[in-house]
Amino acid sequence: MISIFDISLKLNGFPIKKAKAELNEIVNLSQEEYAVFLENKKEEIVDFHLQNNSFYANLVGNKTDLKWEDLPILNKQNLQKPLEERLSKGYSRKNIYVNKTSGSSGTPFVFAKDKYCHALTWTSIFMRFGWYKIDFNHSYQARFYGIPMDFIGYKKERFKDFLTHRFRFPVFDLSDEILEQFLQKFKTKKFDYINGYTSSIVLFAKYLEQKNILLNEICPTLKACFVTSEMLFQSDKKLLEKQFGIPIINEYGASELDLIAFENPNGEWQINAETLFVEILDENNKVLPYGEEGQIVITSLFNKAHPFIRYEIGDIGILDEKSTPQKPILKKLIGRTNDIAILPSGKKSPGLTFYYVTKSIVEDDGNVKEFIIKQTQLDRFEIEYVSDKALDNGQIQKIEKAISLYLESNLNFSFTRKTVLERSKSGKLKQFKSYL
Structure with a gap:
């Protein structure tokens, strides 16, 4: 050849x-x-x-x-x-x-x-x-x-x-x-x-x-x-x-x-x-x-x-x-470096920390396919995810508990189930994004 x-x-x-x-x-x-x-x-x-x-x-x-x-x-x-x-x-x-x-x-x-x-x-x-x-x-x-x-x-x-x-x-x-x-x-x-x-x-x-x-x-x-x-x-x-x-x-x-x-x-x-x-x-x-x-x-x-x-x-x-x-x-x-979350206490955490926390829990049954995390305010985060069925209260509480353990307490999370996640023009998935 x-x-x-x-x-x-x-x-x-x-x-x-x-x-x-x-x-x-x-x-x-x-x-x-x-x-x-x-x-x-x-x-x-x-x-x-x-x-x-x-x-x-x-x-x-x-x-x-x-x-x-x-x-x-x-x-x-x-x-x-x-x-x-x-x-x-x-x-x-x-x-x-x-x-x-x-x-x-x-x-x-x-x-x-x-x-x-x-x-x-x-x-x-x-x-x-x-x-x-x-x-x-x-x-x-x-x-x-x-x-x-x-x-x-x-x-x-x-x-x-x-x-x-x-x-x-x-x-x-x-x-x-x-x-x-x-x-x-x-x-x-x-x-x-x-x-x-x-x-x-x-x-x-x-x-x-x-x-x-x-x-x-x-x-x-x-x-x-x-x-x-x-x-x-x-x-x-x-x-x-x-x-x-x-x-x-x-x-x-x-x-x-x-x-x-x-x-x-x-x-x-x-x-x-x-x-x-x-x-x-x-x-x-x-x-x-x-x-x-x-x-x-x-x-x-x-x-x-x-x-x-x-x-x-x-x-x-x-x-x-x-x-x-x-x-x-x-x-x-x-x-x-631009994937750092700044928390209300002044603590800085790499966005990947959230990813590890949530990942360890949602991985259990293979229901959740992908997710991204967005920080919209100091204490507010949105998690968008793609899954076969929606997360139940038990899973959400587990995630919130793990987050306060790894990061700090009193952070607010909203979970939105999507059919598809937004990728960049090149096709990459940005796993954490801070809008602060």
């Missing part, structure tokens, strides 16, 4: 062969060589942007004798100005890769990568999927993603799917009738792997559980399932493993950067230290030691078209104590 994926990247001007060679070199560096490589790359990318990027040079200002920790923290607000004003000398829309972020953090913006940097992104994805014997040129993907709904955008995406050897299951409508159609496709197509948004893949697994069907029995070619873009809870991972009968791999990435962390075959969430440099900072932007929770700040070591240097992605996480510079391990991803 011809390598359509590689060929399409080459035709679009991405030097994939050169990128594969360089990535291979980086992966095979000794610990000492890697330390030198990392320091050189950090220095090189900062010097490049100070000399060739007026947007970045203005941000840094005219400080002399700059140390790494003195460099400004870039955030999404800094980047919300026309792309042309942020590009480095020698780069224009003609010779770069341009895209926009999904805006799941509430702040979408347009970004750019130079073609070599983007080729490295793909090479790093190839390598990690290769850990599970998945080859983008030949393996057939079942893709659980959104899709543009306008005619041209839709056709373009379908054609891209055809070229890149994947079949797309759009995630905007996940009613039982649609999930049944998905199931029929798995009976007739020889998929090698599943890739897509966590919430929609979990919903499909719940449907299989209801019907008492194991996916790898009706589609024995399946080797692995990769979930992305939304939190994967331990209980959901167990459900997926049980209903699919294949390894479930957790990935964490950002379109403007690269794959950030990817579960390796030892079950560790390994950070991509080949093309990125990841730091965890406290609220004063001081670097925290391994094991402590803080803001995730990322530097793209190769992107010359556009600076992503000490870029605050908007997530909170912890690096494992056993991390090394060459092999950092993400111990925990706690969620987005």
Whole structure:
């Protein structure tokens, strides 16, 4: 079979062969060589942007004798100005890769990568999927993603799917009738792997559980399932493993950067230290030691078209104590900084806390399929949920009791049963949202 994926990247001007060679070199560096490589790359990318990027040079200002920790923290607000004003000398829309972020953090913006940097992104994805014997040129993907709904955008995406050897299951409508159609496709197509948004893949697994069907029995070619873009809870991972009968791999990435962390075959969430440099900072932007929770700040070591240097992605996480510079391990991803609930007592809680609390109770009988939580006032929360039958008083009291135990008492909740939950334009489900 011809390598359509590689060929399409080459035709679009991405030097994939050169990128594969360089990535291979980086992966095979000794610990000492890697330390030198990392320091050189950090220095090189900062010097490049100070000399060739007026947007970045203005941000840094005219400080002399700059140390790494003195460099400004870039955030999404800094980047919300026309792309042309942020590009480095020698780069224009003609010779770069341009895209926009999904805006799941509430702040979408347009970004750019130079073609070599983007080729490295793909090479790093190839390598990690290769850990599970998945080859983008030949393996057939079942893709659980959104899709543009306008005619041209839709056709373009379908054609891209055809070229890149994947079949797309759009995630905007996940009613039982649609999930049944998905199931029929798995009976007739020889998929090698599943890739897509966590919430929609979990919903499909719940449907299989209801019907008492194991996916790898009706589609024995399946080797692995990769979930992305939304939190994967331990209980959901167990459900997926049980209903699919294949390894479930957790990935964490950002379109403007690269794959950030990817579960390796030892079950560790390994950070991509080949093309990125990841730091965890406290609220004063001081670097925290391994094991402590803080803001995730990322530097793209190769992107010359556009600076992503000490870029605050908007997530909170912890690096494992056993991390090394060459092999950092993400111990925990706690969620987005803008998904924090502020309670009447002044206590701050990640929105995920509610999710864990309610999830543990509604999971019992599999009645509730999905839910989202909205904070409308300091002490008021709305829970919208999709279920076979409405929650009864007993279940609601149980949830309220658990919430006062985990969070605080005297919070008011309203529960609304829906037939379908609102997803973002890209098809992601935002599990907690504060309207304060």
